[in-house]
Amino acid sequence: MNADNPLLQPWADDLGLPPYPAIDAAHFEPAIEAALAAHRAEIERIATQAEPPTFDNTAAALDRSGRLLARIEPVFRGLATANTSAKLQEAERRLSPKLASHWASIARDPRLFARLDALVRQGDALPIDAESRRLLWRLHRDAMRAGAPLDGAARERLGRIVERQAALMTQFAQNVLAEEQQCLWLERDADLAGLPADLRESARAAAASRGRPQAWAIALSRSAVVPFLVFSERRDLRERAFRLWKGRGGQPGDMDNRPIVRELLALRAEQARLLGEANYAAYALADRMAGSVAAVFELLHAVWAPAKQRAAQEEAQLEAIARAEGGPERLEPWDWRFYAERLRRQHFAIDDGEIRPYFALENMLSALFDCAQRLFGVRFVERHEAPRYSADLRVFEALREDGSRVGTFVFDNFARPGKRSGAWMSALRWQSRGGGSVRPVVFNNSNFPRAAPGEPVLLSLDDVRTLFHEFGHGLHGLLSDVTWERLSGTRVLRDFVELPSQLFEHWALEPSVLARHARHVRTGEPMPAALVERLLRARRFNQGFETVGFVAAALVDMHVHLLTDLADLDVAAFERQTLRMLGMPDAIAPYHHLVHFQHLFAGSYAAGYYVYLWAEVLDADGHGAFVEAGDPFDAATAGRLLRHIYSRGDSVDPAEAYRSFRGRDPTVAPLLAQRGLVAEARSSPSGSADSDRNLSSAVASPAAP
Numbered sequence: 001m002n003a004d005n006p007l008l009q010p011w012a013d014d015l016g017l018p019p020y021p022a023i024d025a026a027h028f029e030p031a032i033e034a035a036l037a038a039h040r041a042e043i044e045r046i047a048t049q050a051e052p053p054t055f056d057n058t059a060a061a062l063d064r065s066g067r068l069l070a071r072i073e074p075v076f077r078g079l080a081t082a083n084t085s086a087k088l089q090e091a092e093r094r095l096s097p098k099l100a101s102h103w104a105s106i107a108r109d110p111r112l113f114a115r116l117d118a119l120v121r122q123g124d125a126l127p128i129d130a131e132s133r134r135l136l137w138r139l140h141r142d143a144m145r146a147g148a149p150l151d152g153a154a155r156e157r158l159g160r161i162v163e164r165q166a167a168l169m170t171q172f173a174q175n176v177l178a179e180e181q182q183c184l185w186l187e188r189d190a191d192l193a194g195l196p197a198d199l200r201e202s203a204r205a206a207a208a209s210r211g212r213p214q215a216w217a218i219a220l221s222r223s224a225v226v227p228f229l230v231f232s233e234r235r236d237l238r239e240r241a242f243r244l245w246k247g248r249g250g251q252p253g254d255m256d257n258r259p260i261v262r263e264l265l266a267l268r269a270e271q272a273r274l275l276g277e278a279n280y281a282a283y284a285l286a287d288r289m290a291g292s293v294a295a296v297f298e299l300l301h302a303v304w305a306p307a308k309q310r311a312a313q314e315e316a317q318l319e320a321i322a323r324a325e326g327g328p329e330r331l332e333p334w335d336w337r338f339y340a341e342r343l344r345r346q347h348f349a350i351d352d353g354e355i356r357p358y359f360a361l362e363n364m365l366s367a368l369f370d371c372a373q374r375l376f377g378v379r380f381v382e383r384h385e386a387p388r389y390s391a392d393l394r395v396f397e398a399l400r401e402d403g404s405r406v407g408t409f410v411f412d413n414f415a416r417p418g419k420r421s422g423a424w425m426s427a428l429r430w431q432s433r434g435g436g437s438v439r440p441v442v443f444n445n446s447n448f449p450r451a452a453p454g455e456p457v458l459l460s461l462d463d464v465r466t467l468f469h470e471f472g473h474g475l476h477g478l479l480s481d482v483t484w485e486r487l488s489g490t491r492v493l494r495d496f497v498e499l500p501s502q503l504f505e506h507w508a509l510e511p512s513v514l515a516r517h518a519r520h521v522r523t524g525e526p527m528p529a530a531l532v533e534r535l536l537r538a539r540r541f542n543q544g545f546e547t548v549g550f551v552a553a554a555l556v557d558m559h560v561h562l563l564t565d566l567a568d569l570d571v572a573a574f575e576r577q578t579l580r581m582l583g584m585p586d587a588i589a590p591y592h593h594l595v596h597f598q599h600l601f602a603g604s605y606a607a608g609y610y611v612y613l614w615a616e617v618l619d620a621d622g623h624g625a626f627v628e629a630g631d632p633f634d635a636a637t638a639g640r641l642l643r644h645i646y647s648r649g650d651s652v653d654p655a656e657a658y659r660s661f662r663g664r665d666p667t668v669a670p671l672l673a674q675r676g677l678v679a680e681a682r683s684s685p686s687g688s689a690d691s692d693r694n695l696s697s698a699v700a701s702p703a704a705p
């Protein structure tokens with residue numbers, strides 16, 4: 001059986017891609033079982049060897065182990081996230097607890113810990129280079145955090161907790177996916193009032209794919225609902241769409257995530273207690289750049305108050321428009337985006353329909369590649385013959401200027417049934433040298449709606465930012481240049497991982513990039529200077545709303561992970577009370593509610609949603625280096641950025657890496673200016689990340705905001 005299993009055979013493809021067309025869902029369980037057994041055998045050899053511990057026979061050996069599993073598991077996770085099926089979901093429900101407990105049992109193995117600990121105790125006497133010292137420190141810390149030093153009963157309990165968490169998180173994600181296949185049905189022409197032609201077409205296509213070609217459907221995913229809320233003139237339908245969308249995961253029935261959230265929180269609180277921390281938030285923060293719960297609250301509250309103030313000004317403006325148009329006296333959350341779009345058109349004379357023809361997906365891909373080449377000297381060549389699991393995939397070989405290969409980059413850009421919503425980066429393989437040279441294979445996933453047959457795909461400004469954001473993560477994986485796999489690419493601390501992605505968004509709106517790539521899809525004319533000017537001015541538009549929505553979700557995340565007694569938790573009531581206590585404006589909803597908050601309950605951002613804002617402090621401050629150099633492609637600055645950030649992975653301490661790039665520590669002021677929340681600081685005229693946020697399988701354990 002295993003002899004015919006394509007996952008266990010050598011892969012012919014030179015780009016590192018598996019033979020997707022030959023792979024069936026049934027291949028995964030036997031292949032992963034075989035890979036788990038092989039890895040367990042390697043671990044036993046390392047743990048039971050007679051030789052005293054050395055860096056090479058312990059830390060390096062651990063880093064080199066498990067290559068078969070490292071080859072197969074990401075293929076499985078990639079398909080389960082981007083192209084799943086009932087059979088694959090079934091396999092996932094069985095395999096994810098096994099995989100989770102496999103990794104956790106290695107991390108908490110007391111024999112491995114004893115060897116690592118003996119090495120750590122040698123301190124500077126151990127003759128190894130700085131990156132190897134960092135690997136040893138990382139593995140030792142992973143073991144401590146997994147409970148390796150605990151007694152047998154506590155370790156065993158931790159193991160069961162980790163396994164149960166994985167099963168619950170899989171169920172949570174599958175429930176959200178099922179909810180997002182549900183939709184708001186539009187039956188009559190009158191239900192389409194205000195919707196632009198492309199939205200009508202994608203709603204028509206969504207209905208057809210659900211067997212009702214005569215109707216229109218708005219699927220309950222962010223990428224479908226948000227444009228509907230922006231454009232629909234039917235307030236009653238906006239309210240229905242909004243309530244259905246925000247209600248995902250919170251209704252009684254098969255897809256109810258409330259008991260899952262409660263149990264996950266209880267397990268996390270117990271996990272933290274076993275490891276000697278007061279609560280899960282404290283446990284999570286101990287392994288972040290921020291370092292403490294207090295530091296996170298300090299940042300969130302530094303932004304929360306000015307954001308609410310800004311949002312109140314925005315609300316007054318929107319209510320004035322609503323009144324003038326005979327709309328509601330008081331704005332509800334399903335009104336905000338609609339009137340904000342009116343205001344945006346009035347103030348900046350920017351209409352989404354006017355912008356999109358300049359943002360053809362194909363041209364924006366060229367813009368990504370061009371920026372990567374000018375900044376980091378890497379170019380992309382499409383490989384049409386590469387194996388793929390969907391015709392949507394675009395496979396590129398990334399090359400250095402001398403023609404040598406950097407790695408493989410794959411785009412999977414379109415929404416499909418069976419694909420998680422949002423946008424994320426993942427890696428099929430991490431770069432490393434420790435066990436022979438391994439080149440990275442990186443994926444960028446998005447959920448852009450398809451165009452009508454024969455028509456070009458046109459993106460919104462948010463879509464373009466998302467594209468640049470994920471490509472920034474992708475470059476972080478692709479340009480990695482480290483020895484050890486554990487320290488490779490985006491495998492950095494959670495609140496550092498969004499720096500390369502958010503920083504890269506700045507190039508999306510560089511005037512020189514727009515001039516070269518934002519060309520009208522029919523005429524080829526560059527975007528008119530006046531429109532560029534309006535776009536740049538509009539960057540801070542609606543940032544009160546965006547910031548409040550984001551920070552509210554981040555604050556709820558922190559508060560819910562401070563809880564230690566979960567027995568009687570009413571998830572929705574807790575969230576309502578927390579938001580009331582924080583003074584949440586009535587007309588704004590948090591970006592995510594707990595019952596569908598995949599970052600927290602299907603990803604690895606628990607007590608970590610704040611990381612986007614933390615990284616924005618770094619990206620706003622970091623982009624200032626290019627502003628100060630007077631050139632968005634300044635070679636010396638780009639060289640430092642590559643050397644200290646994009647290629648470094650976790651091989652150096654992130655605060656130190658940042659200082660090496662910037663020459664000093666970051667400050668918060670550029671972030672507040674970037675979002676227009678305080679009077680402008682001259683050095684940071686940049687846009688910010690209000691698009692769909694990442695929840696990557698590389699970047700997060702699996703990754704979408």
Ligand SMILES: [Zn+2]
Pocket residue numbers: 469473498501693694695699
């Ligand atoms: Zn991201």
